[in-house]
Amino acid sequence: MWHQTITFSSSHCLKLLIILQVFILSNTSDNNKITFPCHAPNGSPGVCLYYNECANLTDWRIQNNIHDADDVKKMLCGNDEIHLCCNRTNYYFPDTNYITQLNPKGLEILNAVECNRLSGDRVSNGKAATLGQYPFMALLKYNRDGGQFLCGGTLITSLFVLTAAHCITQDLSSVRLGEHDTSTDVDCVGSIRLCLPKTEEYEIAQIFRHPYYSLRRLTHDVALLKLKTEVITQVHIKPICLPISQLVYDHSNTIRHYDIAGWGRTESNEKSNVLQHAKIRHRAREDCQKVFSPRGVNITLDHICAGGENEIDTCKGDSGGPLFATVPFKLFNNLIIRRQVQFGIVSFGITGCGGKNVSSAAYSNLMKYMPWLTEIIGNNT
DSSP states (O other), X not given: OOSBOOOOOOOOHHHHHHHXXXXXXXXXXXXXOOOOEEEOTTSSEEEEEEGGGSSOHHHHHHHTTOOSHHHHHHHBOTTSSSEEEEOSSOTTOTTSOGGGGSOHXXXXXXXXXXXXXXXXXOOOTTEEOOXXXXXXEEEEEESSTTOSEEEEEEEOSSSEEEEOGGGOOTTEEEEEESOSBTTOSSOEETTTTEEOOOOEEEEEEXXXXXXXXXXXXXXXXXXXXXXXXXXXXXTTBOOOBOSOSHHHHHHXXXXXXXXXXXXXXXXXXXXXXBOEEEEEEEEOHHHHHHHHGGGTOOOOTTEEEEOOBTTBOOOTTOXXXXXXXXXXXEEETTEEEEEEEEEEEEEEOOSXXXXXXXXXXXXXXXXXXXXXHHHHHHHOO
């Protein structure tokens, strides 16, 4: 349960292209347009279009991580086999306003969230976090022997926690918020005993796993947990900011380093009781593709590639936790407000995370999933 390990063989994309050509060539005489809304396999809103109105089929296949006939069927819409659910543009919406792709009600809810303000401390390499430094961090609790807390997550509204889809199991029982050191009932620091309030645990009312999550292909590794009761903001419990502004979008391609935090295993392969944090480098997707392609995993716009430097990495137990960065968030009276914004979710890497011969890890690319996420929040709050 983590930061998954990759062991399976590659898929045959040639088979897909043959299937697509069979679909297209057998139906080219019918060019009746269907224009009703639909959802593409990436979970984002799309439009049901005749196949030749969709993007270049090769790009379309890569963007939607299409591998075989079953994946093709997920793209079909209407009552035939020549209409596809398309986004018109790629996941980053280069020809449109980013905000227009988000669910209006969900966006309104997120805009009303008073997400975490910056603290004065800077993140360091693989060190214990300052008491209460990351009040958005969540621990997922499981009913099983050998460890209760096996995944992480982030509080994003008073009702929702964001995590990885592969963290969802039948024995997932609750979410703990406000934790710093799992070995103590009350977290304190210093000779004057500066302490945080006690942690709080919340039962899960509903689980929303991305509809096209695939453990075999390690794609769409995103899930939302709706809590049974609303979370009250406190000094040690506050939501993290999400990429919900055009300003964040405009700066997303300039990020050179991300921050990570979690209770995963340390360099000595022992699980940490104290919340750890580090800074890791943003890397090109090609770097991750070189590592994971031989293991049958295709790195696409689904993923952010980061890490693999100075033996710093997310590890076992960090799954579902955040990849975040400090960026311009909103304008207020012509002043730029900066916030820690979550851009990714810990998804998978290679066994031996943080070792000398271990390269970058892959994170679910949250900006790609914001249309789906805002829709879930908007329809279920």
